Amino acid sequence: MSENPERSVIVERTSSGQFVATNARGGSISFGTSSDDGQGTGFTPVELFLAAIGGCTAVDVDIATGRHAEPTRFSVTVAGDKVSDDLGNRMTNLKVEFAVAFPDxxxxxRARAILPRAVKASHDRLCTVSRTVETGTPVTTTITDA
Structure with a gap:
């Protein structure tokens, strides 16, 4: 286990429906609600969730395969269905698809040969984001004085 296992971000409202998340190292990403007309290009929280799954597993796979060869293509598509039912709003049918190519x-x-094992290892034990989703973790919410 790492010395400091806690990870955190601070999410602050910047305007109506718009937010910025900042990590402890000072990095930030803006996001918000999508516009009703679909014209906005910013990420929604659900899209950030999908990106987190794809990004986490992409990093794992890139580390494993990149030791052998630099890919000529490395793309990860993450998709799912947003549903609203008696369990509330949630994502179902999450799918992660890798499209990776290497030169001759x-x-x-060697990179091509280990690609399936790297994807499986990421899914089965390495990717913190998808492992958290699959094993299920309670989320606690509180309100503090501002």
């Missing part, structure tokens, strides 16, 4: 050569062959 012996090192690239």
């Amino acid at each position: 050569g012996e090192e690239a062959e």
Whole structure:
């Protein structure tokens, strides 16, 4: 276990329906609600959730395969269905699809050979985001004085 296992971000409202999340290292990302006319290009919280799943597993797989060869293509598509039912709003049918290509050569062959194992290892034990979703973790909410 790491010395400091806690991870956190601070989410602050910047305007109506718009927010910025800032991590402890000072990095930030803006997001918000999508416009009713679908014209906004910013990420919604659900899209950030999908990106977190894809990004987490992409990092795992890139580390494993990148030791052998630099990919010529590395794309991860994450999709799912947003539903609203008696359990509330949630995502179902989450799917992660890798499209990875390597150049010719012996090192690239090794990268291609370990790609399926790397994807499986990420899914089964390494990717903190998807592992948290699949195992289920309670979320506690509180209100503090501002």
